[in-house]
Amino acid sequence: xxxxxxxxxxxxxxxxxxxxxxxxxxxxxxxxxxxxxxxxxxxxxxxxxxxxxxxxxxxxxxxxxxxxxxxxxxxxxxxxxxxxxxxxxxxxxxxxxxxxxxxxxxxxxxxxxxxxxxxxxxxxxxxxxxxxxxxxxxxxxxxxxxxxxxxxxxxxxxxxxxxxxxxxxxxxxxxxxxxxxxxxxxxxxxxxxxxxxxxxxxxxxxxxxxxxxxxxxxxxxxxxx
Numbered sequence: 001x002x003x004x005x006x007x008x009x010x011x012x013x014x015x016x017x018x019x020x021x022x023x024x025x026x027x028x029x030x031x032x033x034x035x036x037x038x039x040x041x042x043x044x045x046x047x048x049x050x051x052x053x054x055x056x057x058x059x060x061x062x063x064x065x066x067x068x069x070x071x072x073x074x075x076x077x078x079x080x081x082x083x084x085x086x087x088x089x090x091x092x093x094x095x096x097x098x099x100x101x102x103x104x105x106x107x108x109x110x111x112x113x114x115x116x117x118x119x120x121x122x123x124x125x126x127x128x129x130x131x132x133x134x135x136x137x138x139x140x141x142x143x144x145x146x147x148x149x150x151x152x153x154x155x156x157x158x159x160x161x162x163x164x165x166x167x168x169x170x171x172x173x174x175x176x177x178x179x180x181x182x183x184x185x186x187x188x189x190x191x192x193x194x195x196x197x198x199x200x201x202x203x204x205x206x207x208x209x210x211x212x213x214x215x216x217x218x219x220x221x222x223x224x225x
Contacts, residue, residue: 001075007045011076014040014049014177015065021181026057028185030106037082040177041092041099046070048092052079083142090148091173095155100177102184105169108191112136113164119187119194122203126194127211128218129186131159139166147171159215162187 003011021038025031034057039050049065066077070093072085082088088101104110112119112134119134121127126134137154140146151171154163161183162172170187174180197203206214 001069003045007042010044011042011047011049011067012062014042015062015067018049018051018065018177019060019062021177022051022057022060024181024185025102025104028188030104030184030188031057032105036104037084037088037102038177038181039082039085039088039101042067043099047075048088050085050088051082052077053082055079084147086143086145087147087151087171090145091151091155094148094152095173097175098173100174100180102172102177102180103169104184104188106184106188106191108195109162109164109170109188110168111195112191113166113169116166118164119191120203120205121211122194122197122205123190124206124214125186126190127206127214128222129183130162130190131215132211134160134162134164134187134190137163137165137171139168142168 018038018040025036034054037051039048041048046069047067049067052064052066055064066079066081067075068081068085069075070089072089074081084103091098091101116136118136121133135154135158138150140150151163161174162170164170172180172183174183
């Protein structure tokens with residue numbers, strides 16, 4: 001594949017940033033061993049950068065990141081791409097607003113996925129980041145587009161950037177890979193807190209109008225502009 005100098009420069013930058021973002025998964029204790037992955041869409045190209053399959057997080061670097069097309073075919077890199085590449089690629093093909101995808105098996109979010117139960121919107125943080133309950137996607141076997149199809153179907157019906165794929169674990173998306181990593185960190189945090197709340201009693205849900213106001217404020221006002 002022939003790429004412009006600008007595209008090659010963008011890919012080099014993304015390989016650096018995606019490698020760096022994988023360290024956030026380990027720093028926030030969202031992954032074990034070689035599980036989990038971060039990917040980023042290459043703007044203006046039908047390409048993405050993703051973690052290689054089965055490589056230790058200690059060994060990840062910009063040079064080990066691989067580039068595939070949006071059907072998961074290897075374009076650049078020495079190693080085989082992640083086993084979740086087909087799911088990431090399907091999301092990018094069907095949701096053009098998504099620039100980053102993350103998958104983890106973080107403990108509490110995955111426990112909710114094992115139960116097949118959405119995380120209810122009982123915290124302002126959930127309203128802020130997820131805009132309502134965090135939904136459960138359908139069970140799907142790894143290896144083809146099945147997980148991607150379930151993700152896209154679920155994401156299109158929610159404001160949440162996170163989906164708990166049933167019996168599997170959380171996937172998160174964002175306008176950038178960094179945004180998707182942030183959502184992965186936050187979904188684990190609220191999954192743990194709501195689990196503890198259930199142990200103490202019955203959590204109190206937020207009203208729909210309050211959820212809407214909180215989400216709008218956080219998405220449009222919070223932080224530096």
